[in-house]
Amino acid sequence: MIPSPFEYVKVRSVDEALAALAEHGEDAKLLAGGHSLLPIMKLRLAIPTVLIDIGGIPGLSYVRVDGEQVAIGAGTRHYVLERDEVARTEVPLLPHVAGRVGDPQVRHRGTLGGTVAHSDPASDLPTALLALGGTVVLQGPQGRREVPVTEFWTGFFETAMSPEEMVVELRVPRTGSIGWGYEKFTRRENDWPIVAAAAVDGRVALANMAGMVVRATATEEALARGASIAEAAELADQGTSPGADMHADADYRRHLARLLTRRALEKAAGA
Amino acid sequence: MQVSITVNGRQRTDEVEPRLLLAHYLRDTCGLTATNIGCDSTSCGACTVLVDGLSVKSCTVLAASTDGGQVTTLEGLAGPDGELHPMQAAFRAEHGLQCGFCTPGMVMAAIGVLADNPDPTDREVREGLEGNLCRCTGYHNIVRAVRAAAQAGPAAGQVPQAQEVVQ
Numbered sequence: 001m002i003p004s005p006f007e008y009v010k011v012r013s014v015d016e017a018l019a020a021l022a023e024h025g026e027d028a029k030l031l032a033g034g035h036s037l038l039p040i041m042k043l044r045l046a047i048p049t050v051l052i053d054i055g056g057i058p059g060l061s062y063v064r065v066d067g068e069q070v071a072i073g074a075g076t077r078h079y080v081l082e083r084d085e086v087a088r089t090e091v092p093l094l095p096h097v098a099g100r101v102g103d104p105q106v107r108h109r110g111t112l113g114g115t116v117a118h119s120d121p122a123s124d125l126p127t128a129l130l131a132l133g134g135t136v137v138l139q140g141p142q143g144r145r146e147v148p149v150t151e152f153w154t155g156f157f158e159t160a161m162s163p164e165e166m167v168v169e170l171r172v173p174r175t176g177s178i179g180w181g182y183e184k185f186t187r188r189e190n191d192w193p194i195v196a197a198a199a200v201d202g203r204v205a206l207a208n209m210a211g212m213v214v215r216a217t218a219t220e221e222a223l224a225r226g227a228s229i230a231e232a233a234e235l236a237d238q239g240t241s242p243g244a245d246m247h248a249d250a251d252y253r254r255h256l257a258r259l260l261t262r263r264a265l266e267k268a269a270g271a
Numbered sequence: 272m273q274v275s276i277t278v279n280g281r282q283r284t285d286e287v288e289p290r291l292l293l294a295h296y297l298r299d300t301c302g303l304t305a306t307n308i309g310c311d312s313t314s315c316g317a318c319t320v321l322v323d324g325l326s327v328k329s330c331t332v333l334a335a336s337t338d339g340g341q342v343t344t345l346e347g348l349a350g351p352d353g354e355l356h357p358m359q360a361a362f363r364a365e366h367g368l369q370c371g372f373c374t375p376g377m378v379m380a381a382i383g384v385l386a387d388n389p390d391p392t393d394r395e396v397r398e399g400l401e402g403n404l405c406r407c408t409g410y411h412n413i414v415r416a417v418r419a420a421a422q423a424g425p426a427a428g429q430v431p432q433a434q435e436v437v438q
């Protein structure tokens with residue numbers, strides 16, 4: 001399987017990337033780790049005529065504390081995030097989840113900005129980011145802007161980002177010693193989640209329960225009212241719209257969402 | 272477009288199409304056919320090579336993105352006198368292969384595992400090789416081979432070229 005022909009542009013800075021996006025318009029696509037884009041280009045489900053390779057931009061891979069938040073560069077590859085000491089101390093959910101993405105070869109290529117921008121409803125790191133709260137930092141011709149994660153993923157492969165913008169950073173609250181849990185249900189260790197649940201600080205997010213990653217709002221409200229974990233977790237699938245495929249039908253996904261939410265909340269509570 | 276890539280320690284410059292995948296570059300442009308293409312969809316790991324010391328599936332990387340980088344394939348492992356790399360020797364001694372189709376990718380991924388963790392447990396080896404499928408061996412002898420290679424010394428997690436294997 002070979003992608004359709006395209007023009008290849010390697011950029012060395014965010015400004016160069018934005019200029020190339022502006023120049024080539026709708027037919028251009030950014031290429032980061034390529035581990036979502038190249039597979040769909042090989043299947044010819046995507047046929048961009050220009051690829052703008054941002055994989056070599058220096059300075060886009062970092063994890064640093066910034067006030068009450070942790071700032072993570074969009075170019076940070078999954079294996080780097082998995083091992084990062086600052087991340088492990090300040091926001092341990094994220095490096096744990098980074099280590100659950102795919103297999104080592106996938107983690108060597110895939111980037112945080114890529115998985116955030118791609119908006120696959122089954123993706124692990126966006127689920128964790130949605131549970132953490134925080135913002136996606138975008139840069140475009142009009143400068144930088146921050147979009148709360150709760151407003152960023154708008155649908156199946158759709159986001160609040162405009163075609164002239166790119167993701168440059170993710171900002172999440174420092175959770176430190178606050179408990180967290182991540183439960184990912186797969187048939188094989190290296191698979192995408194059939195369903196996954198992330199819990200931290202009274203917030204719960206779910207993978208693969210709708211067209212995009214979603215918060216389990218009814219569960220969160222029940223917890224805030226003082227409901228037990230078991231009671232709150234029973235509401236996890238409320239308001240979701242899971243699909244059916246060869247791995248699971250919608251009812252089974254709803255069951256998994258309730259079960260995994262309970263387990264994630266119990267882990268977060270240290271139970 | 273032109274790419275300059277150091278393949279198995281030797282720098283070469285080639286004219287390639289931007290859409291050329293690294294696996295095809297290695298097999299067709301460089302004539303290095305140890306790197307197999309199995310699934311062609313990032314699932315089986317048969318096409319695993321090291322790029323700048325990291326294991327990657329070369330069916331899902333552009334040769335263009337590798338411009339200026341270092342690639343190591345199975346052909347780059349043995350010494351100049353044909354002496355097997357410790358990982359190759361261990362696969363042979365422990366019967367870590369049957370048909371051999373998965374082996375080049377398996378060996379490259381295994382070197383990446385030891386580069387990251389020089390003395391892994393059975394479970395850590397299995398997790399480290401989760402991206403590589405073998406339809407013959409049932410994996411037991413592969414795990415044994417990687418453990419044996421680790422016991423043989425740190426060279427099992429390194430490649431002969433003057434390049435670092437990192438994870």
Ligand SMILES: Cc1cc2nc3c(=O)[nH]c(=O)nc-3n(C[C@H](O)[C@H](O)[C@H](O)COP(=O)(O)OP(=O)(O)OC[C@H]3O[C@@H](n4cnc5c(N)ncnc54)[C@H](O)[C@@H]3O)c2cc1C
Nearest residue numbers: 030032033034035036037102110111113114117123124167
């Ligand atoms: C075999 C396999 C298994 C996988 N398993 C999992 C899994 O278990 N869980 C999981 O969550 N993911 C999984 N993935 C996906 C993996 O995490 C991808 O790497 C990730 O989703 C995309 O990141 P990337 O850097 O490769 O992006 P790319 O493929 O380069 O890009 C993806 C999309 O995002 C755009 N883009 C990239 N970077 C930016 C940016 N900075 N700003 C704006 N747009 C950008 C691109 O234009 C493209 O549209 C798997 C992938 C493979 C191939």
Ligand code: FES
Nearest residue numbers: 309310311316330
């Ligand atoms: S051929 Fe590349 S992973 Fe199977």
Ligand code: FES
Nearest residue numbers: 369371405406407
């Ligand atoms: S030895 Fe035949 S596939 Fe592994």
